[in-house]
Amino acid sequence: MKRVDFFVSEREIERLCKAIRQAGAPGYSVMRHVTGWGVAGEISEAMDFSGLGANAHVVVFCDADAIAALQGVVRPLLERFGGVGFVSEAEKF
Amino acid sequence: MKRVDFFVSEREIERLCKAIRQAGAPGYSVMRHVTGWGVAGEISEAMDFSGLGANAHVVVFCDADAIAALQGVVRPLLERFGGVGFVSEAEKF
Amino acid sequence: MKRVDFFVSEREIERLCKAIRQAGAPGYSVMRHVTGWGVAGEISEAMDFSGLGANAHVVVFCDADAIAALQGVVRPLLERFGGVGFVSEAEKF
Amino acid sequence: MQSTLVLQNLLSAPVLFFFLGILAVVLGSDLEIPSPLPKLFSLYLLLAIGFKGGVELSHSGLGSMVLLTIAAAILMSLLVPISSFYILRPRLGADNAAAVAAAYGSISAVTFITAQSFLNVVKVPYDGFMVAALALMESPAIVVGVVMAKLAASRLEPSPGGPSGGKEPIPWPEVLREAFLNGSVFLLIGSLVIGGLVAYFSPSGVERMEPFTEKLFYGVLCFFLLDMGLVAAQRLRDLRQTGPFLVAFAIAAPIVHAFIGLLIARLLGLPQGDALLFMVLSASASYIAVPAAMRMTVPHANPSLYITTALGLTFPFNVVVGIPLYMALVQRFIPVA
Amino acid sequence: MQSTLVLQNLLSAPVLFFFLGILAVVLGSDLEIPSPLPKLFSLYLLLAIGFKGGVELSHSGLGSMVLLTIAAAILMSLLVPISSFYILRPRLGADNAAAVAAAYGSISAVTFITAQSFLNVVKVPYDGFMVAALALMESPAIVVGVVMAKLAASRLEPSPGGPSGGKEPIPWPEVLREAFLNGSVFLLIGSLVIGGLVAYFSPSGVERMEPFTEKLFYGVLCFFLLDMGLVAAQRLRDLRQTGPFLVAFAIAAPIVHAFIGLLIARLLGLPQGDALLFMVLSASASYIAVPAAMRMTVPHANPSLYITTALGLTFPFNVVVGIPLYMALVQRFIPVA
Amino acid sequence: MQSTLVLQNLLSAPVLFFFLGILAVVLGSDLEIPSPLPKLFSLYLLLAIGFKGGVELSHSGLGSMVLLTIAAAILMSLLVPISSFYILRPRLGADNAAAVAAAYGSISAVTFITAQSFLNVVKVPYDGFMVAALALMESPAIVVGVVMAKLAASRLEPSPGGPSGGKEPIPWPEVLREAFLNGSVFLLIGSLVIGGLVAYFSPSGVERMEPFTEKLFYGVLCFFLLDMGLVAAQRLRDLRQTGPFLVAFAIAAPIVHAFIGLLIARLLGLPQGDALLFMVLSASASYIAVPAAMRMTVPHANPSLYITTALGLTFPFNVVVGIPLYMALVQRFIPVA
Numbered sequence A, B, C: 001m002k003r004v005d006f007f008v009s010e011r012e013i014e015r016l017c018k019a020i021r022q023a024g025a026p027g028y029s030v031m032r033h034v035t036g037w038g039v040a041g042e043i044s045e046a047m048d049f050s051g052l053g054a055n056a057h058v059v060v061f062c063d064a065d066a067i068a069a070l071q072g073v074v075r076p077l078l079e080r081f082g083g084v085g086f087v088s089e090a091e092k093f
Numbered sequence D, E, F: 001m002q003s004t005l006v007l008q009n010l011l012s013a014p015v016l017f018f019f020l021g022i023l024a025v026v027l028g029s030d031l032e033i034p035s036p037l038p039k040l041f042s043l044y045l046l047l048a049i050g051f052k053g054g055v056e057l058s059h060s061g062l063g064s065m066v067l068l069t070i071a072a073a074i075l076m077s078l079l080v081p082i083s084s085f086y087i088l089r090p091r092l093g094a095d096n097a098a099a100v101a102a103a104y105g106s107i108s109a110v111t112f113i114t115a116q117s118f119l120n121v122v123k124v125p126y127d128g129f130m131v132a133a134l135a136l137m138e139s140p141a142i143v144v145g146v147v148m149a150k151l152a153a154s155r156l157e158p159s160p161g162g163p164s165g166g167k168e169p170i171p172w173p174e175v176l177r178e179a180f181l182n183g184s185v186f187l188l189i190g191s192l193v194i195g196g197l198v199a200y201f202s203p204s205g206v207e208r209m210e211p212f213t214e215k216l217f218y219g220v221l222c223f224f225l226l227d228m229g230l231v232a233a234q235r236l237r238d239l240r241q242t243g244p245f246l247v248a249f250a251i252a253a254p255i256v257h258a259f260i261g262l263l264i265a266r267l268l269g270l271p272q273g274d275a276l277l278f279m280v281l282s283a284s285a286s287y288i289a290v291p292a293a294m295r296m297t298v299p300h301a302n303p304s305l306y307i308t309t310a311l312g313l314t315f316p317f318n319v320v321v322g323i324p325l326y327m328a329l330v331q332r333f334i335p336v337a
């Protein structure tokens, strides 16, 4: 089983989650109000009042086979709107 | 060393944390206001005003031996109230 | 590639992030409003109104080589101000 | 006459903001009132109506009419969930039936407040003690719901909704805590008592609270109804899950319960304003105290069933159509005092 | 005269709280107004000015002066982004130029409110219908920005800021949703309509809203400007990234646009107060609706460019220096009614 | 007489809501005021008392009585932590003693506000400049606390509480920033200055702020004290950790410090209302500015010690018993003006 962590802009959550469902993952969890730093510089919560928001952390636990499908639908989003993803090993509790 | 990730309803946090302490884990961290999707459908923050809340993400880093104890106390909770758990490898920083 | 998870007091975020940038990590993400339990007892959000805050969860994905540099700058902070860190394996999505 | 009432209701600020929230979801706007702001509004509204109710109760005292009305209200909050349970169980199974029944036996404070604000618009007076009825109707239905679920399970009639852990005895401490110490019930009753004490012992304190509890009230209600519109409209997406039977129940139940409420109000000799509020209490369904309580005490009931019916259907129905409809019935069957 | 105007502005509570926020960042205080409280203030201010504007619009009606002014405002919100785009593109590339241009074509509601509060201080009256102009100026500039970016990209002029995905057609549904159904635009227009309906059909509702929408307004504005001070000052750290050209643009643009606004106001024969508001609408740049919309529709534009210029430079300039400066021009070129 | 004072205090709305919060925890209710709403209330209260204090200070001016009182207040905020440190060190070690001492030398704004609201109930006037004393008493005690901890450590007396990193010099920039630029201190002093400026230069601005800073004040105080009740009661669970010595200190210290405050007030010739406020400032302990500052500057002190004593014991003691007790002493020892 695999664990995938995405960090994307809060405004892309809906698009990303739709893609994850499309890829057939059995579930996901979303944490909003994430700040951070990356290629695009610093993201703070200061613009939250404007609806721009900060980042979100989206976690997906899924079978190793689902990763390819996930990459197919999610990578274009990350390329277009920014954000990063990481994969690690996991197993059911 | 192991890392365990739980996703449960915010209303079960106290029960879950008590179980984790009971199992002898050296610590845990709780993130509230987690939304997500799983067997029980979509969980949003829209009902937060009602005290129903959304999900929580509970992380426990503990020795591999503690996992069995943790499963003993936590699995009945997940079965009764819903929620999921995942285990992965980790080491001290 | 490695994944590092830190849990520190919200008041140390800035110091910790500065240290992470100093260590040359390519990015990091910060989640605030984390409660938990550890050596120093229970940390709740009840003192949030006072500016004392709760804990923060800081995640860094970086190359394995960067871990040593990270330990060099971050361990003294954890020793002085409290908090814990854990490392696990990961790869790019 | 009736159409005037409907228009007066539809064109009031709170109801218009409720529509604005629904419209935002329908059109796909990203308008959101981020958590925990809706909780702030809801805590405020409970504190304010509790406090005001307590002040008025302290002025009116606990006469026999007050006590009778409260007793009748509690009776309604026992009868409604029991009868609803038996209607719903054949279709939904014991757990889901119990949870939906509890929701309809309990009340919606915001519907009550909207009805009060409607009475202000149509200039019909009402009594402060009705808030006490509101406060005391939330809990009994929760207890009834849990008891029905457990009784059904212990008779070894497994509910189709899933295992209901029925062989275990009723966990009374947990059930009572969820019913009576639920945050919103507790704050409402606590504020009621404080309002009464302050009005009695230090009346100047009432005056000092007024800008907060009175003047802001209408605006905060509008803000909260905007959020309720957003939330209710999102819930409508889950209607496929609920099925036509529950949809019919969600519209028929408030009408039937309001009618029973009207009969009781008539029997008690309540004046017009109080009669409307009594009908609204009977007709409304809880989406605050009950979901939180059911989640813990009847965990195998499906939350999207009882939340969608109470919040997505019955609440908008009562706020938009129900209140003026019940008022028309009041004007017909309750004599002007 | 002019120095009196400057002082009257500088020593008003909202502007002083704005300075306090800036000072907190400069001195390294850990003062923060945690999310989502700034959102609460911003939702409140939009709801309140929308509602008040609607009430006043319902009193004044939609005369030809009102319609002409609104038409001129919309025209400004089309001309400013087009001209700005052509000025900015050679330096910033099409995507960044389009996003900054959209910000300057659109408006800042808080600058508008601060100008209203300044007019109250100097006791110059203004008309409620200007809020309608405010509401209708937010969206067109967003559409223009996206169209400019796409047109430039489709002519195969790749922007230096990165790939702009230009071969794709304009995603109209998304662009229109971001422009017109953006949460803040939607709430402002919705509240405007509700204010108008309530004032027309149930005037007593206006009275009941007043403690909320009128009395609290000034205090909440102070609170929000405290936060704006914190945010604007943090943005100033990004100035190195923006470069001297954009810094110059961020100061010159509001002056030039205000001046054009003054000419139009003069042509339309607007009274002094309305003329100032028209200038402020022309001069201000959006950091609420536009960044959120650009993030989704022109994702390869660099947010720190358009946010830093609009929020870190133009906003403080307008609030501190611009408003009294424009007022001095108004007093010179617009005859007292 | 005294029992009337106690009852008048106990039956006021703010104190009753404080009890309601405690009761919620004791009974196991899930009532919670989710973060950051308590921060909203606390920011609001600081802004409002700062602003009001500044307005009143601008009316009264900085006469010699004002300056003397402020000087005496600052003196108290230096003496209390020094003496407390020497009392506490033998039992708690240098770090913990320093942190607890800093808490008791500093002040609790909410206790001060509750005392003001009590003076309103018993109709005893007080001066606005006391807010300046409040604002200036927060910081010195923090500096003293850090200096005491460092001095003790540098004398190579390792504290039992853990290593205190004592060989390092005092990090003055950090200490001063935590003491004087701490968000709550900064907002309070900033609002005080703004209140003074606005009252002096644009008095109409004061009027426009009033609905926000004056009228809402009492209600928000009630809401915040409800949360304080929840938080204080949760803290009581940690009492085992603190031990009987600190429990005794947490009750004895406010009484002793209030008495010293009474003597100073008498010497200064303060009128009754100001004398009570001076006593309350002396008696109260900080759980806002100090914990945040100590966490960073004396990190090896145990937060649960200084938070539990200041917030779990001394704060409820002062609010419930202390204020009427000190008032009884005032009525006995301070002549009516």
Ligand SMILES: Nc1ncnc2c1ncn2[C@@H]1O[C@H](COP(=O)(O)O)[C@@H](O)[C@H]1O
Binding pocket: A025, A026, A027, A028, A029, A030, A059, A060, A061, A062, B007, B008, B034, B035, B036, B037, B038, B039, B040, B041, B042, B043, B055, B082, B083, B084
């Ligand atoms: N595969 C998954 N990956 C990440 N989170 C999950 C997954 N499945 C479930 N969750 C989370 O756990 C919650 C409860 O899951 P469930 O009991 O399956 O509805 C969901 O609302 C999600 O937040």
Ligand SMILES: Nc1ncnc2c1ncn2[C@@H]1O[C@H](COP(=O)(O)O)[C@@H](O)[C@H]1O
Binding pocket: B025, B026, B027, B028, B029, B030, B059, B060, B061, B062, C007, C008, C034, C035, C036, C037, C038, C039, C040, C041, C042, C043, C055, C082, C083, C084
């Ligand atoms: N074993 C653990 N697993 C997960 N989180 C932990 C663990 N130990 C400590 N933490 C988190 O780190 C914070 C500080 O830990 P400590 O310094 O041990 O009190 C705690 O409040 C928890 O949020």
Ligand SMILES: Nc1ncnc2c1ncn2[C@@H]1O[C@H](COP(=O)(O)O)[C@@H](O)[C@H]1O
Binding pocket: A007, A008, A034, A035, A036, A037, A038, A039, A040, A041, A042, A043, A055, A082, A083, A084, C025, C026, C027, C028, C029, C030, C059, C060, C061, C062
């Ligand atoms: N190496 C990293 N480790 C953890 N989080 C990261 C990392 N890189 C980027 N992020 C997160 O992803 C967001 C977007 O990244 P980027 O597109 O690189 O700016 C950042 O704001 C961070 O929150």
Ligand code: NA
Binding pocket: D080, D103, D104, D105, D106, D107, D257, D281, D282, D283, D284, D285
């Ligand atoms: Na009911």
Ligand code: NA
Binding pocket: E080, E103, E104, E105, E106, E107, E257, E281, E282, E283, E284, E285
């Ligand atoms: Na503009």
Ligand code: NA
Binding pocket: F080, F103, F104, F105, F106, F107, F257, F281, F282, F283, F284, F285
């Ligand atoms: Na003190």
